[in-house]
Amino acid sequence: MPISLDISPLNRVVVIAAQGHITPEEIGRLAQDLVEANVSHYGKIIDVTMSTSNLTKKQVERIAAMLRGEPSSRRGPVAFVMNPDIAGFANVFAEVTQDERPIRLFHSLRDARKWLGAQPTVEASPSGSR
Numbered sequence: 001m002p003i004s005l006d007i008s009p010l011n012r013v014v015v016i017a018a019q020g021h022i023t024p025e026e027i028g029r030l031a032q033d034l035v036e037a038n039v040s041h042y043g044k045i046i047d048v049t050m051s052t053s054n055l056t057k058k059q060v061e062r063i064a065a066m067l068r069g070e071p072s073s074r075r076g077p078v079a080f081v082m083n084p085d086i087a088g089f090a091n092v093f094a095e096v097t098q099d100e101r102p103i104r105l106f107h108s109l110r111d112a113r114k115w116l117g118a119q120p121t122v123e124a125s126p127s128g129s130r
Helices: 024-037 057-068 089-097 109-118
Strands: 003-008 013-021 043-052 078-081 103-106
Touching: 003 024, 013 024, 024 057, 043 089, 043 109, 057 089, 078 089, 078 109, 089 103, 103 109
Parallel strands: 013 043, 043 078, 078 103
Antiparallel strands: 003 013
């Protein structure tokens, strides 16, 4: 499977790793899985160092909108781990969502974990949604 998803309720962290060429449909399914898992307030580490995709900015904006959910949803920080020589999904997603939550791009998993661990914990929405 080109995208793996590990959700840790105890640590309130989602770890996603992608390998190979990732299609818009695969990213859309992953986004839907995240929405259904009700983990928008969890911190996320997304490792795209071993993957490529050719999504347009418009497609990334649609994915971000699906993940955004309700305006009252609280969203946890996102740490992307990426290949410094390849600009792609991580760069565009960070650009599109930078004003909505803490988001940073890293070149090492260690640095991403350290940063994510230093971020304040985000609680779920009071309504219990997302």
